[in-house]
Amino acid sequence: QKEVEQDPGPLSVPEGAIVSLNCTYSNSAFQYFMWYRQYSRKGPELLMYTYSSGNKEDGRFTAQVDKSSKYISLFIRDSQPSDSATYLCAMSDGTASKLTFGTGTRLQVTL
């Protein structure tokens, strides 16, 4: 079993929809959680960074962490075609700044 599981998609939604992207993990020591967006042929770009459980909002993006269920989510409101990309979750237990990444979910927002 992988430490971090992420549905690879692709996930196709119409413009304006609310998107929910999710990751599950098995290591209960993880306490730092990140979401990255990666466009084709580019490096990942940090979207959200959260510590421990709870919600964090930044514009159209909301990150949610449920440590009791070992489940994290990224919600995108009013999705745009420019949101079409691969979304990677990443997490750390706090040792040596090393991150464990999910394999990414490919999102396609259609007009």
Added chain:
Amino acid sequence: SQTIHQWPATLVQPVGSPLSLECTVEGTSNPNLYWYRQAAGRGLQLLFYSVGIGQISSEVPQNLSASRPQDRQFILSSKKLLLSDSGFYLCAWSVGGSVVQPQHFGDGTRLSIL
């Protein structure tokens, strides 16, 4: 603001040839530096990380090596490339120190071995 530069963007090399990929960071001091390889459907695999000049930790035994000759320079090398070394190589940096900080990535090098 901090920026990270990686080059070249694309590289085609024959099997058995040497490799040198360079990464530099600007606008910060004493960063943690990382090399990853990304394969389709397999996520990001950490190859090397460094917390200071000359300090390199290897995560996966392989045909590659890394060096950090200067504070903000990180180099990925190989003496003889294998077909299996093909992939998308990403350099990243994070703020140094004991608290976990997010990593920030360059735009990668797509390496094809023929």
